[in-house]
Amino acid sequence: MALEILMPKLGLTMTEGTIEEWKFKEGDAVKKGDVLFSVATDKLTNDVEAEADGILLKILLPEGETASCKAVIGYIGQAGEVVPTAGENKIEAPEETRSDNIGIQAEKTDTRAPGAPVLASPAAKKLAKEKGIDLVSIPGTGPKGRITLEDVEAYLAKPQPAEGEAGQKTSPMAAKLAAELGVDVSKLDVQGRVMKADVLAAAAPAAAAPAQGSNDLPPVKVNPLRRSIAANMSASWATSPRVTYTHPVDVTAMKDLRAKLKDGLKEQGIKLTYNHIIMKVVAKALTEFPDINASFAGNMLTRHIHVNMGLAVAKGDGLIVPNVKSCEEKSLAEIAKETEALIEATRFGKIAMEDMTGGTFTISSLGPYGITNFSPIINQPELAILGVCDMVDTPVVRDGQIVIRSMMNLCLTADHRVIDGVMASKFLKRICELLENPYLLLT
Structure with missing residues (x-):
């Protein structure tokens, strides 16, 4: 059988x-x-x-x-x-x-x-x-x-089923569909009774081309990933009363830190990026703000023991968010190695389901695309997401002097049901303090 x-x-x-x-x-x-x-x-x-x-x-x-x-x-x-x-x-x-x-x-x-x-x-x-x-x-x-x-x-x-002008027998479904699509069943060259498939085939050439005077191509069905993104983003938009807070940060010290560490890590086969440093910094800050490393449902706030740090990764025409588990416990080298492995697995379609579930906070970086400000949408059931923008050489005042510094905007979108403006501002300020003084990671 x-x-x-x-x-x-x-x-x-x-x-x-x-x-x-x-x-x-x-x-x-x-x-x-x-x-x-x-x-x-x-x-x-x-x-x-x-x-x-x-x-x-x-x-x-x-x-x-x-x-x-x-x-x-x-x-x-x-x-x-x-x-x-x-x-x-x-x-x-x-x-x-x-x-x-x-x-x-x-x-x-x-x-x-x-x-x-x-x-x-x-x-x-x-x-x-x-x-x-x-x-x-x-x-x-x-x-x-x-x-x-x-x-x-x-x-x-x-x-019995209706007949066309030439005596062509037509099933009820085909007759109904023909009326909707404007197909004349009497002109169809069909042996036996006209069925739904015959009507659809006759209507296909007209549907395949844009209507005269129209600038629209025929609609296409989006893939499962895009359907999932659409559903999740709509649910997030409807669930969270969100506010986005933007804070500039001087990343000169962060760039110096990467410059000093990257060659040594490269010898170990580890690629260190700015995102890895930001992930380490944000993980430390989250341990100091447990109400942000949390989820909210049914009027109950659940604080998470570990920081499972998600990083939005482009895949085709969509985004997937794998996460590094217990990020707060890992060294910078461990975060870099694990993150790059997750990114490679995501882009080659080899990511495991457990790597995409259980996230507690997400970072979305559009800096490489020249974006200097945006409002990321929260990845439910998390309570906040951090948008990372482009680093731009900017004239600023330091000690009464105008100097050029590398500046970057951080954009925090927070769920206002739990995270009010004061908490969000303090959290962003702490991230900026750590990025501008990365030696504080050792404390």
Whole structure:
């Protein structure tokens, strides 16, 4: 019997996955342990191995399409084995595309990817097959839009499908869709009854090109990472009454510190950056402000024992925030080594889920892009995030004299439910004190 290939559940928070690439084609021989396909979640891309030897008999979920965890997305078996037909497989749309409103169950088929199944009871399938009815045209009233025997019987009791001007038979779903898309079914060159797929194919050329006089290209579905970012940022914006505080800091001493340490660390294979020094400084400051190294939910403040310092890392067209655990306990060299390893793993898609969870504070650096001021959005459930800006040579007054110093803005966005202006100002002032006098890290 053919073995089902399931969409894996790769973490407690994963609800759906998107096929990035099938490593084999239908009909290819695969061995247990071979990488069968890669799947993208809202944070990671993982390779999934075959669980048995055999032939890749059927791919149900094409590359770029999404399915819920534990949905059947293909079959492995022996040559000649029969796999379930399209109406019998089990792929379901993700929860966010489904509705519990029975009154609109007929529209569920509109959201199916090409070749995706229609859920139906065995009795409903049998009757539909006997009567030559395409299940896609029947509204389902069962759980999750499942088509029941009663649905098929109700469909048979209705008048026959409409006909076009040339006598072309059209399914109800196709007729409804044709009216919405402006497709004349009487002009379609289709053998037999016009189905939904025929209407969509006829409408595709018009949908593919911008409307005359329009400057818009056809919309495209964003990847899982961007969908996750959109959801998380929207949730953060709605959750936290936030205020951003900006404080300039003289980073001349920090630059001198890096210059003195980087060559020695380079000999050990460690790359020291300004971000590493800032992470060390902020971790020390957070130990002095436990209400900032905390989270808030249900009117309860949870202070965290350790500082798990997150650093926003660009990946493709999105951001991922791995974090260095117990940053306050680590030396500058340890922070640098661990951070660079996390950045490399993130950019090559090899980051582990545990490296992206449990963060207590985040640093976002836009200095390399010339940004001198911005308002970062808090990475929930954390209470604050520090934006690091560009270092700019600036004329300042020192001891009554105008001198040129390397200045940098720090932008702290804080959750005002817990962190008021005084606490945020004191925290920023302490970070600046440590950066301008890095020897204080030794105290």
